[in-house]
């Protein structure tokens with residue numbers, strides 16, 4: 001009989017402690033009340049996931065993927081961590097890899113924004129570029145094999161690395177922050193899908209807690225998620241113009257059965273909304289964000 005646990009477990013115990021300590025030092029992200037015209041008859045809130053430590057929307061996911069890899073015994077001392085990403089996940093994973101003293105390689109398309117590349121490098125990561133979004137999966141597997149490292153594979157594991165029952169996941173955070181609003185249980189939660197992990201977590205959380213809230217997922221032009229949800233089969237799409245959401249293939253973490261409605265949003269509208277919301281989110285760091293409208297919904301979809 002061979003017993004191998006000792007040294008390995010001591011390293012992973014320390015790695016988990018460091019990640020938990022980082023979480024314990026961190027504050028939750030804001031749930032902002034959007035000022036919208038009273039005549040709309042609804043209240044709209046914005047969960048601002050950009051206020052995490054790394055400024056990336058994928059900070060929660062990166063934390064969960066590292067913990068999942070550690071408790072599975074997949075992430076070991078000295079292992080190179082490799083990820084296929086459109087940028088945001090890689091930023092947060094580079095941060096956690098640095099926290100654990102592990103090398104990190106992000107596999108991304110050449111079109112990834114220079115700001116994201118700079119952040120990954122700032123956290124000690126390196127970038128490996130491919131021409132097309134559909135190439136990132138094979139390239140990441142190859143880099144992991146060549147370095148003897150671990151391919152995180154957010155597109156497969158996002159939906160299962162996060163505890164959908166709670167444990168401070170994004171759904172529990174939203175519902176806790178809604179508690180003292182005049183309508184604490186939203187009629188709709190609306191989210192985009194990159195891996196599909198966030199929508200899977202929110203959809204499961206709603207059902208598990210028996211909330212009447214419905215889940216809508218917005219999808220950019222040419223993404224494979226919408227036709228997969230509408231047609232029930234795995235559709236083929238094209239690379240997305242909207243960073244972080246929409247995919248050329250329906251990812252394994254995308255769970256259509258928890259989604260009540262899907263909406264295809266024109267890319268011009270996505271860009272316009274993000275510009276508008278960025279100026280609003282910036283202004284809330286200076287002023288107030290009291291709701292201007294009335295009504296029970298987080299967002300009504302028509």
Ligand SMILES: Cc1ncc(COP(=O)(O)O)c(C=O)c1O
Pocket residue numbers: 057058088158191192193194195196197198199243244245
């Ligand atoms: C704007 C935006 N919305 C939603 C998501 C949801 O991501 P996921 O489906 O991977 O949980 C992302 C991912 O980066 C995003 O950038």
